[in-house]
Each structure stands twice: as structure tokens, then as C-alpha cells.
Amino acid sequence: xxxxxxxxxxxxxxxxxxxxxxxxxxxxxxxxxxxxxxxxxxxxxxxxxxxxxxxxxxxxxxxxxxxxxxxxxxxxxxxxxxxxxxxxxxxxxxxxxxxxxxxxxxxxxxxxxxxxxxxxxxxxxxxxxxxxxxxxxxxxxxxxxxxxxxx
Amino acid sequence: xxxxxxxxxxxxxxxxxxxxxxxxxxxxxxxxxxxxxxxxxxxxxxxxxxxxxxxxxxxxxxxxxxxxxxxxxxxxxxxxxxxxxxxxxxxxxxxxxxxxxxxxxxxxxxxxxxxxxxxxxxxxxxxxxxxxxxxxxxxxxxxxxxxxxxxxxxxxxxxxxxxxxxxxxxxxxxxxxxxxxxxxxxxxxxxxxxxxxxxxxxxxxxxxxxxxxxxxxxxxxxxxxxxxxxxxxxxxxxxxxxxxxxxxxxxxxxxxxxxxxxxxxxxxxxxxxxxxxxxxxxxxxxxxxxxxxxxxxxxxxxxxxxxxx
Numbered sequence: 001x002x003x004x005x006x007x008x009x010x011x012x013x014x015x016x017x018x019x020x021x022x023x024x025x026x027x028x029x030x031x032x033x034x035x036x037x038x039x040x041x042x043x044x045x046x047x048x049x050x051x052x053x054x055x056x057x058x059x060x061x062x063x064x065x066x067x068x069x070x071x072x073x074x075x076x077x078x079x080x081x082x083x084x085x086x087x088x089x090x091x092x093x094x095x096x097x098x099x100x101x102x103x104x105x106x107x108x109x110x111x112x113x114x115x116x117x118x119x120x121x122x123x124x125x126x127x128x129x130x131x132x133x134x135x136x137x138x139x140x141x142x143x144x145x146x147x148x149x150x151x
Numbered sequence: 152x153x154x155x156x157x158x159x160x161x162x163x164x165x166x167x168x169x170x171x172x173x174x175x176x177x178x179x180x181x182x183x184x185x186x187x188x189x190x191x192x193x194x195x196x197x198x199x200x201x202x203x204x205x206x207x208x209x210x211x212x213x214x215x216x217x218x219x220x221x222x223x224x225x226x227x228x229x230x231x232x233x234x235x236x237x238x239x240x241x242x243x244x245x246x247x248x249x250x251x252x253x254x255x256x257x258x259x260x261x262x263x264x265x266x267x268x269x270x271x272x273x274x275x276x277x278x279x280x281x282x283x284x285x286x287x288x289x290x291x292x293x294x295x296x297x298x299x300x301x302x303x304x305x306x307x308x309x310x311x312x313x314x315x316x317x318x319x320x321x322x323x324x325x326x327x328x329x330x331x332x333x334x335x336x337x338x339x340x341x342x343x344x345x346x347x348x349x350x351x352x353x354x355x356x357x358x359x360x361x362x363x364x365x366x367x368x369x370x371x372x373x374x375x376x377x378x379x380x381x382x383x384x385x386x387x388x389x390x391x392x393x394x395x396x397x398x399x400x401x402x403x404x405x406x407x408x409x410x411x412x413x414x415x416x417x418x419x420x421x422x423x424x425x426x427x428x429x430x431x432x433x434x435x436x437x438x439x440x441x442x443x444x445x446x447x448x449x450x451x452x453x454x455x456x457x458x459x460x
Contacts, residue, residue, distance in 0.1 A: 106262065108260065108282045110241065110267050110281075113260075114261070117240040118241070118242065
């Protein structure tokens, strides 16, 4: 399969197979703004078996987007392309603590009641790969909850 | 850890305290309960602020009594007649309270409110209950009561009976029991009021074995401490669900005839129909002593935290 190179933009590689559309939603569906992009799904990967890849022209991910990307595709790598060269390469890492990124699902959590005055704080559960616990009310958000919130 | 570990400490969750911390507290509270006249005014010149955003009788008054006996002055925020009704945020309210006082004792319907307050306040914050999450000082006085009446917490069989899902007293007592070695802990409740999955998992991770039972009669003969819990009407997200379980359990003299002779019956109060007054005269009924011992425990607590006790 041949996908043309991009001159400037971002390549998100090593996305778990089937998650590319969630990554596009995280990027704000740039195709709807006429941005050129390539979506490659279910290609063979020596590391992952199958993987997805997203290439987007003229878009560079912000630090916040990279943090959120780690919650959808924890094994992804992000290549920033400038003038057809890889200017920067990053492996995403799910953050240990997330401040103001997620919303607690517990309606009686103090972060829900004092919305705007108190940012949410979540700590990664050490025992589960993508599960986060609210610092204030100890309720957990599962990987599915998180994807639903940020895409 | 010794008494020093209590100095200016926040009290947010019972899980923040070691067994040794709790034993230090119990020994100090024993001293107060045995010789009330020995209490010295170690909080003289201090101001304790109470801020109860939810109704309270025992917790608020026993903290106030404790502070007054230790020589402190007490200021009280009444949310109904303060700027809270104008929509003032909790962080702003706490900033005011911490600037006016040396310690804040608070209760709030939102889980995590006391933790948030402790992050804002330079002085110690004591959690008098946050939503359905924690009520650490209730757990402290519960274990103090058990220890005083039974001589130990270790090796006893406990049964929590009632609303284990929404009651913070249940969660805090279970967390407190993880610090000790009870023989067994039965959880007896209607299906819809069983312990929340995340609390159950947490308690298990901390090494406490619990066993669910649908019927008290099946386990009562084995129980040393029966801890009754009111159905928490105010925490039901759906009033229809409350109506389904309202009055679904109560203790009777007849039921208690199957209990151990030296078994102890506790209840954090207030009670509704689950604990009829006819039980009060039974030798097993310990809940009035339990409520009264809230004062010596809180005297000891305030003295350790703020009085250099």
C-alpha cells in the first residue's frame, strides 16, 4: 500500500488497530476543514500484529493533544514532519496524573459540584493499563469512559 | 508512631492513619473517659471553626463540646445564612474560615470536599463526613467503643447490617477494620444496598475479608459486634429506589434472642424504624454509650492535633 509523503504535519504511528477514527476525532476531524490526511487501518506490524496510522497535513499536535492521545493509543508514536523530514519523534506515555483533562462521572464529587472552581485530578491506577481514579472521590474511569470523554 | 505524628494533622480518611496512630488516640481517649476532670485547657486561645453543610447532631455538638472543654472558642458557619446561599464557592468559603480560625471541622454533601479544603487551608481540617465517602472520626469512635466494651478489635466477628452502599459510616468502619485483624466481617443488606464495587475492591486490596449475607438470622449467633446502619434516604439518586427498600429491615427483641449474650449492638444514629426504642433497655444495646464516647474521642483528637497532647 502506497501512501504519499507529507511535507509538513504529523504522523501518528502504532495506533492499536481500530482506534484511528478515535484519534481523528481527538484531532477535531481535520478532514472536515479540507485538510489532507491519510488513514491507514489494520496494516501488519511486527510489534503489534495489526496497527493503524494517521497522517495529517499542516497539523502539529499540542502537548495537551499528545497527553490525550496517550489515553486512546498508549503505544502510539508521534512524528512531527517539517519539509518532508522527521523534525521530532515522541513516544506517548499515559500520564501518572491528569489535571483538568477528564471529568469525574460521579455527580456528587466535589469537582462536579464546584465546576469551574476546582479542576479535576485523576491518578493512574497502577494495576490497570488505562484506568484512572479521581483524587477527590476515588471513583474510577475506565478506558471506555475516557475515550468517550475525549473524542 | 507516637503522639508527634498527630501534630497539626488533617483528618480526611481513616486510611491515612496507622494502627499505631489509632491506638495512641484510643489510649488518650481512655484517659479522658476514665478521668474527665483531667482534661486541661490545651486549646486556650485557639479558635475552632465548624462548617456543616449537611445536618448533624452528634458530630457537630461533640466536636463543639470537645473544643469548649479544651478551652478553645468555637465559631460556626451556618450555610443557610451565609454567603454560601449567594453561591459562594467552597474554595472561597474555606479561605475565609482558615483565615479566621486555627482548625476547621466540616461536613459536606460532596465527596472530596474535606480533601479539597485541606489543600487550601494552612490549619488542620477535620472531615466530619463528605458525601457517602468518609467519616473518619465516626470510625475512630466506633472502634474505641468496641475496644472499650470488648477489650479488643482483633479476633472479633463483625456484622454490618443495613445500608452499606450509601452510608459513609459503613465505608469508614470497613476501612478502619483493615488496620486491625477481625476474625470475620459479614455484610448483611438488601441486594440494592450492598457495598459499592470499588469500595469492596479497595477493602479486599487492603486485606480485609468480607462475606455478604442476605439474612441476619443466618449469621447473628456468630456475631460479636452488630453494627446497624440507617437507610440513607438523602443519598438515593432516585426516590423510587428508596421507597423500595424503606423499612425493609429492622431489628427486634425476638431476633436478638439469637444473638450472643455478650454481643454488642451499635448504631451511629440517628435511627429510624430499623432500631425501635424497645431495644434500648437490652444489655447488648451500646449505641447511646457509643454516641456519648464521641466526646472523649474528639477531646483526645483535638488535643493531639492542636493542643500538643
